[in-house]
Amino acid sequence: MTKDNKPNSIDALTGKPMPKPIPASTLVIFRDQPGRTAPDLLMVERSAKMAFAAGAAVFPGGRVDDADYDFARTLGHQDVEEFGARIAAIRESIEETGIAVAVEGDLAARRIAEARDALHDGTILSEICGQFDWALQLDKLVPFTRWCPPFAEKRVFDTRFYMVSHDDHDAEATVDETENYNLFWSSAQGVLDKAEAGDVKIIFPTKRNLERLAQFGSYAEAAEHSGLHPVTMVSPTIEKRDDGVHLCIPEGIGYPITSEPMDAVQRGFSK
Template sequence: MSKRTHTLSSSTKDKKLDAPRPSASIVLLSPENQVLLLHRVQTSSAFPSAHVFPGGNLSNFHDGTIPGPDDVKRHEDSLPYRLGAIRETFEESGILIAREGDANGNPLNLPNAERDIARKSIYKNEVRFVEWLRGVGGVADTDNLLPFTRWITPTNQPRRYTTQMYLYMLPLSISDDPAVSAAQSEAMIPTADGGAEITAARFDYASTWLEKQRKGEIVLFPPQYFLLHLLSQFLNKPTLGSLSSSELTDYYHSQREKLGSFLATVPTASEPKAVKHHTAQIPWADKVISPNMLGVRKSDKRAILGLDKPGPELTGTDRGGDWERVVLVKFAKHVARDVEVRNREEVLAEERQPGNGAKEAKL
């Protein structure tokens, strides 16, 4: 995608914003197209008590160097982001997204005991991730990561990140992988950091995760809820009664094909006004979203978050997110509650009704 500028504008630099830290996460699909979420502890440094996708900060030691804070290329998909996403997923869940020998090899499968030793060594920076992989005859499967939006933390937050999200689909016949099998039954996972951040990992259907949030059983922050909302359009539990093994494989494969097409297709909006907005011509694979406050609903005090802006670091570029939708959310003690994705025009029309005006946001 072409850029109108290649460095940050002077107005953005003058604000002296804290540069967002590079990070990466993976929306990981099981052989049954369930989504992996990790449960973070209440004292976690980010997303406390929440269920999140595996991922974390990039490391120069493990992942390589990325462009500096004043370069817009810092906010683009690249090999360091892909390696960081795979490494962090391995550290946090034990699931290894790698191939035997080279990019064309079979999925690399190692015993849990060997994985756990490696996860701790990699976490402590005792060995580089790619060197350890090479030593066990594998390579990171970076080629099969599908970019699936980037999120830049708004400027009103004390810690800011530029997080590249990826989608990865585990092979439909990988059920013998011990780490995947454990997450399919919500295992309490031994973690490389001794349980300081993550307590459990589980695969479940996107719609099930959303329903658990609606019932107040789990915490989902806006990025996770929004992406699960999109996935729930395609990844549903079979409802056709008894299906043979081959029929199930065809069913899951068809879901994946439709999802892959969705990531690459434009326009990404359906309503006429939204289709005319320039963000509708940015595929989901390339969207950059920095949630911005549009107002507060008078009826339930939930914040209305716009998703179309890419953040100040990308001012003057042609990057952007999703204008057609907004996220409604209530924050209480730094925890997100009552998250919902709605049509932007519908929500704003509701707030324009007499006696139901939203409070204007103070940006």
């Protein structure tokens, strides 16, 4: 973790300079389940052909585009990096899952499908919002965490994670058939159990985040917890211990498990 909330500039393994990280944004979409002890989260499984986190189950998200920053400026936000990332999280959710969150306006399935098709065709979100009379409710996104790897992977992302509640159980999530080949709703513990059984693959940051999210019985609990743990940059470190080499994250920032043996780690550090 860096004190100035910026990514590391030196590779933790090789000591060589790190490439400039790509800004990215990820959205943890909650759907509370009445009568159950844990909410469902929306997960997408990435295509095995992807260069980054191939075949892994992750939260919806992707890189922040220049148009996202431009949209944030147009909306009058001073912290363009923060609100550009929130806009990207909403956009990526529509593109990858067909679910529109933190959007006010006509959200009929037909309209969302039109927006999704337009995004895939290259139309920017600000134009779509203007055409459809949509207003983004960016304050509904709760900052959760921020991760950047200390290793020079094929893709190095500086990823901001947000949480949002979406209790429209009739809204159908569907794969985009480009980056992702499957998606599913599950509790955080359910995803961990699937990974333990070998039914899905999860990378190190996703596993740590799922363990943290598995502590909560509702979206409100998770949001309250996040308010008690301000976002800091998580950049894992390598520690040699008596039982071998471990990949570790800092204590005291909300994670119940903060290390894992390196030989068990699934690499790839974006979502």
